[in-house]
Amino acid sequence: MDVTAKLLRVYHVDKQIRGLQSRLGTAEKFLQTQVKELALIDARMAALGSTLTQQTVIAADQEGETKRLDERMAVIRGQMDKAQTNKEYQAFLTELNTYKAQRDKFETTAIEALAKAEEIRKQLADLEVLRADREKVREHAAKEREERFKEIEGRLNELKSERAACVAEVPSNVMSMFQRLLDLRGDLAMGTVEVIDRKRHEYNCSACMMAIPIDAVSGLISNGRLTRCSSCECVLFLDETAQAALKPGGKKSAKSA
Numbered sequence: 694m695d696v697t698a699k700l701l702r703v704y705h706v707d708k709q710i711r712g713l714q715s716r717l718g719t720a721e722k723f724l725q726t727q728v729k730e731l732a733l734i735d736a737r738m739a740a741l742g743s744t745l746t747q748q749t750v751i752a753a754d755q756e757g758e759t760k761r762l763d764e765r766m767a768v769i770r771g772q773m774d775k776a777q778t779n780k781e782y783q784a785f786l787t788e789l790n791t792y793k794a795q796r797d798k799f800e801t802t803a804i805e806a807l808a809k810a811e812e813i814r815k816q817l818a819d820l821e822v823l824r825a826d827r828e829k830v831r832e833h834a835a836k837e838r839e840e841r842f843k844e845i846e847g848r849l850n851e852l853k854s855e856r857a858a859c860v861a862e863v864p865s866n867v868m869s870m871f872q873r874l875l876d877l878r879g880d881l882a883m884g885t886v887e888v889i890d891r892k893r894h895e896y897n898c899s900a901c902m903m904a905i906p907i908d909a910v911s912g913l914i915s916n917g918r919l920t921r922c923s924s925c926e927c928v929l930f931l932d933e934t935a936q937a938a939l940k941p942g943g944k945k946s947a948k949s950a
């Protein structure tokens with residue numbers, strides 16, 4: 694078996710492995726999306742939780758201030774009842790009005806904080822429902838991913854050992870070049886020769902559609918020499934269609950499907 698044929702075996706096994714892994718990849722991606730969505734909901738809930746604490750503290754603080762002023766005003770009212778002169782009475786009245794204005798401000802702030810806290814509690818309750826739903830989806834996604842993995846696990850291991858056997862046949866320097874191509878280009882690591890016109894020596898690389906010189910094709914025909922497309926650098930091979938078209942007396946033109 695020539696080097697191109699050996700690489701082609703690796704390429705085919707690799708393609709199957711990628712196909713299997715992409716099925717797992719879709720399930721994995723879906724699961725990761727759910728995990729991220731849950732994390733976003735948790736972050737929003739944590740932020741709302743700390744705002745709720747702030748508003749509760751503000752409400753309690755302002756209610757405390759209101760109570761303190763209520764007590765202070767009760768004392769002043771008592772003092773007003775006992776005022777000896779009108780001037781003394783007026784002084785207490787002014788003080789009382791000042792406290793009243795302060796008290797109203799504290800009370801308004803407390804009410805606003807309580808209203809905000811109530812609104813946050815509602816938002817948190819809504820998020821709680823959303824989170825529970827999302828958690829169900831995540832559990833389903835995790836199960837799905839596990840099932841997909843079990844489905845492919847056996848076949849994947851078979852293919853991996855098949856791949857290792859195929860790789861062992863390829864000279865190591867050629868294999869490291871080819872591995873880089875596979876990592877970089879996946880399915881486009883190899884391309885077949887498209888015979889555009891045999892008589893006129895017109896050939897294309899099926900990976901990039903650029904022309905391939907006759908010398909390159911001759912090397913492939915005669916001894917399966919390692920040949921790379923000068924445009925896209927993929928490893929070229931001759932598929933059945935190309936082989937048939939290149940046979941003397943074969944069809945003049947043949948494009949791979």
Ligand SMILES: [Zn+2]
Pocket residue numbers: 884898899900901902903922923924925926927
């Ligand atoms: Zn090419």
